[in-house]
Amino acid sequence: MLFNSLTFWLFLPVFLGAYFLTKKNARLWVCLAGSYLFYGWWDWRFLGLITLLTGLNYWCGLKIADSASGGAEGGGRKHYVRFSVVCSLVILGFFKYFNFFIDSFAVVSDSLGIGFNLGTMSIILPVGISFYTFQTMSYTIDLYRKEVDVERSLLKFSVFVSFFPQLVAGPIVRARDFLPQLQSDRVVEWEDIRRGTNLMLWGFVLKVLMADNLAVTVDRAFQEPTAVSGLYLLIGVVFYAFQIYGDFAGYSLIAIGLARVMGFRFNVNFNRPYLATSFSDFWQRWHISLSSWLRDYLYIPLGGNRKGATRTKINLMLTMLLGGLWHGAAWTFVAWGALHGAYLILQRVVSTQVAGFLPNSLCRFIGWLSVFSGVLLAWVFFRAQGFGEAFLVIEKIITFDRFELGTILRRLFFLKGLLLIVFVFGFEWLSSRFDFDELARKHTSVNSLFIVSVLLLLSFWGMFGGGAFIYFQF
């Protein structure tokens, strides 16, 4: 079920009605049933996978906790957390990476003249598997680290794993943030509904208004890179940067807003990433729940920056490579991760050299320009179907093969997209300077004006073709 589908809008009022009419365990059952219906609508067979991961991590959690209370410090607990992590990774690896590794192995063996082909399998990638696998893994690891209390209620744990607003495309919610909120009935106040609704509406602006309109230009550029000019491709790449932001940040906002309407509070997942002035700043603003997950469960356990300069660089690169691979089973995603790893390493080297030489404002501008250009280059690999296409796009942009600005300006969807980017980012920039939310909180008329304006805008320019969210594939 997609947030931007009619089915969801028929499902939501029924679900919320049942949610608000029930209390305690009955409300949790409503949450669980709603979440399973939401997920099963796509393919009911994969409900078994969620149930399996839920059961496995619930059982491992109990064992880890009981081993600790039984005094078996270390040994038993370590076995259970390893078992949980390995099983989760095996499941993720099978569904997401099996064919990728088989194909890659075949290519390597061919190049070595061995010609060893194992043959691939027809495997459907379950929607959101990367998100809920990471979410359940964080629970058992945190439990092992004693950073979260064990959850002994299977019902509450099942709701934690399958909570539908963020189930299929994040944000990845940590057990320590979410499980405590499931311990008692959420008291939904007016502020929750107001704020939650506004977040959802802005999420729809990002997705239905901006991202889906930009997709028209982006798809054309990447479907026929040979047929369009370098300038058109450059515009396509810039538009893609904003499309993927609108698509993913939009989904996150809808998820966070919907949870807030139900009384749950999740952390922000995006914080105006394209205003970042350094690459580390970018990763503190983009997909925050994933980058902090990778930091806490990969980068720091690898040694972080505690084991010298060279090891720090290796850790950064490894973390970003795996971060790239998390997004998809293709070498282009690995290349995307490698580029970001290289940027972070380069930043560490360069920033220490130039610090103090340039005025702060100039430094920030150069930093912003470098980050935005670097991120754009990386998006080419993220969006392209293969390395051939990625290099073709880059080559055509650099060589600027045809200058056809007039033709491009006559394309209505280009002008519409440009206008929408200016509108959305203008509003986001203004809201970073001026607290609109506080004004809307104090004055119902301002809040009503915001809602009516967004609804009118969506009616007038929103794309309602039911375009799937890009991050569903991850």
Next chain:
Amino acid sequence: MESSVLRRLLVLLAVVTICFLVVDRVAGYALNNLVKQSGFRFSELYAGGHQADVLVLGNSRAVNAFYAPEMEKKLDQSVFNLGYNGMSMELCEVVLLDYLDHNELPSLVILEVTNLNVSNGLLKDFKLFSGMSFRISELLRSDESVLYNASKLTHLYRFNSELFLRTLVYLNGDDQSWINSGSISEAFGESAHFDDETFKEAYPVHGANWEALIRILAVCLERNIEVRLVASPYLPVYRNAMTEYDASKAVFIERLEGRAGIFDFTLALGDYKDFSDPIHINRRGSDRLLEMMIEGGVFDL
């Protein structure tokens, strides 16, 4: 949820709904008037009072094959091209009937007839005119019920289409001079290869488009309007890939039972410079086609 919160929510919903509907209707009304003032072809149709001797209908192939300004010059008659990209025969019928309702009767209708395979996808954009045409509204209701209901709920949604953006582009002039100007390269033309999988039935004699064509012929006959069915040129390599073209055309002519024949120009042009892509001729090609049409007696009444 506490009752005070629920009460506040209901009040907000009522206020938002009322404000939304009021602004939506007012904005919809204003934009409707704006659409009628545009020089875009369908805006002119629904603004009414148009007087054309020759009316052209069809999909993008009609748009690019029949260049109205040149036709007016050569024929010394007023010509109005109402073709549009992706227009099916069923939509052609709706547009023709609406034209006849709002404007003077033409003496000749040129119908580019190779759109019998085209679906009604363009109807989604035509919701722009659903407030002006009960026929479009009805077709929308039967083919796209969700869109129909959405455009009833919010009038602004009717303007959420590429057609509306086009009406804005042509606010200060008409769009009759809109035609492809580029041409395909010789290298492309020589390397092009097409298979005939999609061309099994060039002229289907069943389905909604066929029935619409029969009704168009009947209406024109009833109102004393001449109709010419014209098939405009394809790039020869493309046309030759349609291995069952002649068989399909023969069945089509037979089923028309003398109501009309086809002026078949599908293989009339062979120079790459006359084509902007394999299925569309360009300005140069349209000039050459016009001469052939005149010589072939298409405009003889």
